[in-house]
Amino acid sequence: MSDQKTHSILRDALLDFFRNHSDTAAFDPFRGNMTGCGDDWVPTPKKELPVTRFLEKAVESACHESHDLLLLFARYSEKLKWEQTYTQGKDSIGDDMVNGYGFVEIIGKWGPFVSTQVRAGIGLFAPNVNYPMHYHSAEEVYCLLSGSADFRFDEGLTRRRDAGDTVYIRSMRHHGFRILSSPLAIFYIWQAGDLREKSTFVE
Template sequence: MTEPKLTDAPDWLYLLREYETLYRHGSSGGARTIRAHRRRVRDALSAVIKTNPALIAREPADKPVTAHLPRAIDLGSRQSLVGFSRALYRVAHRLTWEYGYDRVPRGLRDKYAYCEILGPRGPIVTDRLILGFVLFAPNTTYPQHHHKGIEESYISIAGAWSENDAAVYAPGSLILNRAEQEHRITTGELEPCLLAYAWTGAAERLTSPGMRFSSPARSA
């Protein structure tokens, strides 16, 4: 049997094109570092699409927080990201939601999960870039953490959230976390929060990201 390719699964291809649109037409806010990151993401994604990468079958999996996904998609469909939200809706039943950590704080298990759609583990296979989604329930605190050797951006699809208590970010906002930059996320009290994310870095780091929460500071 011939190995399935991206062009054999139009719904996945359309979702990737929506990602490309996000990173091509969104604003950098005048920041050179954000402009450069956006370029890296879209250039890598365009290159991946051109190779027509292989698809691997991943077993769909839910976590408790995915009960909030329909509401998050509804919210995204009311905003400027309606095309993106509709493309996500078409593949929502095929997503593999997971935690990504060996140990997840008990209070976080029902309120957080992420899914990868493009990356070393598929379902769209590449080691050039990772794209996926993070979903939070209302009133969630995602503990302090960082990514070694990986630059990360979030684009808000639905819900209000804050990073490091610095500001409130609305749908359409892009936040850039440089490699090793510590960050902590909190979400609003009434609605779920859905973020699209992109990871860039060396292939070996993307293949084995080693996700860990930061150790709590010790008292002097």
């Protein structure tokens, strides 16, 4: 199967998942930009990361509505570009996060389906990883596909979220989270601001 066909399958699965959650209020601000996005394809290089070893476990513990979506990403994992935004020497992250996180972007500024309005893909985190408090200009939504995490916010709030839950993050809001004892998989969407902005850490 060609890379373009693989990416098309995953794009369609993400968009179907999004459309099937028409009653999810946290998705509402993103509906305009997610409609009709991602038609222009460009090739992206394949890259693997250590965190992909947790994909199988994430699929096993996925909630019912996200199982098929995660299974597709696991099936085609070796054909995808797994990325990291941060490096240990320059950013406020530890060994746990360096070796325990990654994401696959399907729609976004750099492709494979190009959009200047929105970015969307799948993120994966190993158990017990701490994602330090940070902020960015884009507004963001997470939909937890598998696993659980304790989310922290700048108001001093901490909220536990589980597979099937969504978390909306407004522009510039400080936020972070710690994954619990199972891998965490998320469907993420960004919009507004620089779609490839590097977050600023605050702890």
